[in-house]
Amino acid sequence: MKVADFVEKYAVERKNTDSVKWDGMKDSFGTNDLLPMWIADTEFKAPEAVMYALKKRIEHGAYGYSLTPDSYYETYFKWQQERYGTELHREWIRFGSGVVQSISALVNVLTLQDDVVMVLQPVYHPFMHVIENNERKLVVSNLKNDNGHYEMDFDDIRAKIQNEHVKLLINCSPHNPVGRVWTSEELEKLFEICREEKVLVISDEIHHDLIIGDNKFVSAISIKDGFYRDNIVMLDAASKTFNLAALQSSHVVIANPQIRERYDEYVEKMCLPSGNLLGEVAAEAAYREGADWLSGMLGLIKYNFDYVKNQFAENEPTIKIAELEGTYLAWVDMRAAVAPSKLHHFMQHDAKLAVNYGEMFGAAGNGFIRLNLATTPENVEKAVNYILKALKN
Ligand SMILES: Cc1ncc(COP(=O)(O)O)c(C=O)c1O
Known part of the structure; x- marks a missing residue:
């Protein structure tokens, strides 16, 4: 299944549906007014057979x-x-x-x-x-x-x-x-x-x-x-x-x-x-009955990952992204782009993104972010552009 077809068929609005990711940001980030790229679930309906x-x-x-x-x-x-x-x-x-x-x-x-x-x-x-x-x-x-x-x-x-x-x-x-x-x-x-x-x-x-x-x-x-x-x-x-x-x-x-x-x-x-x-x-x-749905989902994750990787490589090569072999979670090393002590402020106030911060996963993660790529290419593009724009400013 093509990425665009998967998105058209399964993407769904989760804002105002009591979703932790969209409607529960306030508890962790102080506001719901960010683009959520945190918590590991998706903006896609389950396979039809499930419904x-x-x-x-x-x-x-x-x-x-x-x-x-x-x-x-x-x-x-x-x-x-x-x-x-x-x-x-x-x-x-x-x-x-x-x-x-x-x-x-x-x-x-x-x-x-x-x-x-x-x-x-x-x-x-x-x-x-x-x-x-x-x-x-x-x-x-x-x-x-x-x-x-x-x-x-x-x-x-x-x-x-x-x-x-x-x-x-x-x-x-x-x-x-x-x-x-x-x-x-x-x-x-x-x-x-x-x-x-x-x-x-x-x-x-x-x-x-x-x-x-x-x-x-x-x-x-x-x-x-x-x-x-x-x-x-x-x-x-x-x-x-x-x-x-x-x-x-x-x-x-x-x-x-x-x-x-x-x-x-x-x-x-x-x-x-x-x-x-x-x-x-x-x-x-x-x-x-979910195998085709899953292959569509995996195609989407790969597409989103390649986009993020290429955009950072072309526009901000100081940002390093770990190769994604599995999961839909990109592990991004921001240390050379933003001082770790300023990373929370940068993400929330400058880039307007809700991400998981690396130190949450242990001290070795300090200065990293985890981006959830199991969302629409539109959201991924926005997230990357918000980061790139915020860095320019
Ligand atoms: C490695 C890992 N284990 C467990 C979970 C959560 O599983 P559950 O909701 O079934 O407790 C997650 C969710 O992100 C996860 O990444």
Whole structure:
């Protein structure tokens, strides 16, 4: 599908629809009068099949306690197997009301108070909040930034695991915000260190359908034919892919039966959510009939990314943008264009944009911004032009 056709068919006004991104800027930025390029959702309707399936279910009228049908598992498993070669089994699957909620539950299941949990920064900020809010100790290994290409620092990871007695690693794959789709080799190296050092892994794969160009996504539980999967809990959802975040449904994939038992006990003790009717109806329809929609969406992200990259390269080469292998989030190094101490003022008052600031993802992100490219080319053009114009002034 051409980018223009995707936009014409699916773009939708979200302002004045109680959207956090458009109508909730005031809480974070002091005003709703900015162009929102922050928070990770989109200005696009979900695939038609999702709306039809929801409508049909809603018209039934009764929304009592519900089971997850066999067809849900079949459709989700087929999607995972055919697109990524990921093998899943029904007994491994649990449901959450969101990936972050499940990370929080798992931190409690897999570690004790004061245990040490590692993240690779810069990284999605709720990882840090969940660790600290649950009274675990946060240890950070910074990714190595080679001119916008980020890599894991395996020596540092191993040294910190040993010195700090790390018990759990939360990894983001593909990586928000630096846009990497980790290769099998990289993941194997990481998981081998974790196996040798007896560190469990939570693999947050919520962005795994958002793969740009020829990059290849491999799930943590498939690495080396599943060799590491007893050491790993994998989390994913249809929500980021198909813009369903408010329907609050996600997967917790636990191959290890002992961990599963402990997780189930914790869910029972805390009475945690374990499935959401409308979220599952939407996800099943998306997995069944959303492939063309997704390829249209991926084409749009690539188009928007190339536009931003080329515009900055031509007009303001001091702004460096990390190559986008996955996610729809561009990671932009503004340090040579705007002093980090002035960046908030510049973005909000001069450029009139709402963006996520890099330091939110860890100290290594200071002076960077994260731009959400899952919006119309018109909004992306505006955002780039606002930045370029503000720099000229
Ligand atoms: C890496 C990552 N994990 C989790 C989430 C949020 O997931 P949920 O809304 O299912 O908690 C996001 C949203 O941006 C994300 O980027």
